[in-house]
Amino acid sequence: MPDLNPTPPTETDLRHLRRCVALARQALEAGDEPFGSLLLSAEGKVLFEDRNRVAGGDHTRHPEFEIARWSAEHLSVRERASSTVYTSGEHCPMCAAAHGWVGLGRIVYAASSAQLVTWLTEFSAPPGPVAALPIREVVPGAVVSGPAPELSDEIRELHRRLHAGD
Template identity: 70%
Template sequence: MTLTDTDLVYLRRCVELAREALDEGDEPFGSLLVDGAGDVRFEDRNRVKDGDETRHPELEIARWSAANLTAGERAEATVYTSGEHCPMCAAAHGWMGLGRIVYAVSSAQLAAWRSAWDLPDGPVLPLPINAVAPGVPVDGPAPELQDEIRRLHKRNAGRA
């Protein structure tokens, strides 16, 4: 599916959250949960700087949705994110029955950038979302945002 102008508005907010995370000393990732009516119900950014590597915004969305949405509301929701879900977050998304995922850059793109910058591989394989949660509708990447997100990750790589 082609990303819509509305999708890009939400993804740009995810990039803002990713920038905020980086400015606060975290890795540059940000995500939104948008309900079926188009209202942002929850947003978060990466919060791993204190040592809990599971503090991904996509996992926080899954947790928040469990406490605040019905199964029907979760199924109608869309998760927008600056980077494709890691396997941990994809599994949480699938277990919670959340709807569509739209991401700005893929795990494969991020892995290629990290390799080009001579950074070590992450501790988890960069699998595509549907390799972990095959029933989830997924759209992305958004070429319009790739350069901006690459710059954020390159800035983060310079801190490593």
């Protein structure tokens, strides 16, 4: 069984996670679920960023899945393996599997799936249709950092607003 305890994000990670939270806020303001992600090269260059786009009915339009698709088309195997994915919320099993299949590198998330499940329960929101598994249960060899307690309150508030209809 792999070690399922991720390491905490670094100060550099927090800077990129704050951008993910800003993308999540943009998603919410556009009427979508509040998730945002970005892909960085080994040199720290932002290669791709996106936000959730599931409001149109395609529930595979998660930013982490879009990153996997984009990287498979535009990056070499070596570039994918040395990249870092930053995201406001821990990958769902679909996105974790896509990450593993295309061979992306490290994953850094601001809020864990366990936190999201707790918040949804607090908000009396229905659970998602897919089990909220930690990334390493889906991709045992994944290098993972998170959650970032510094951002938890802000992310929780975005999800509260979504479920309260604010």
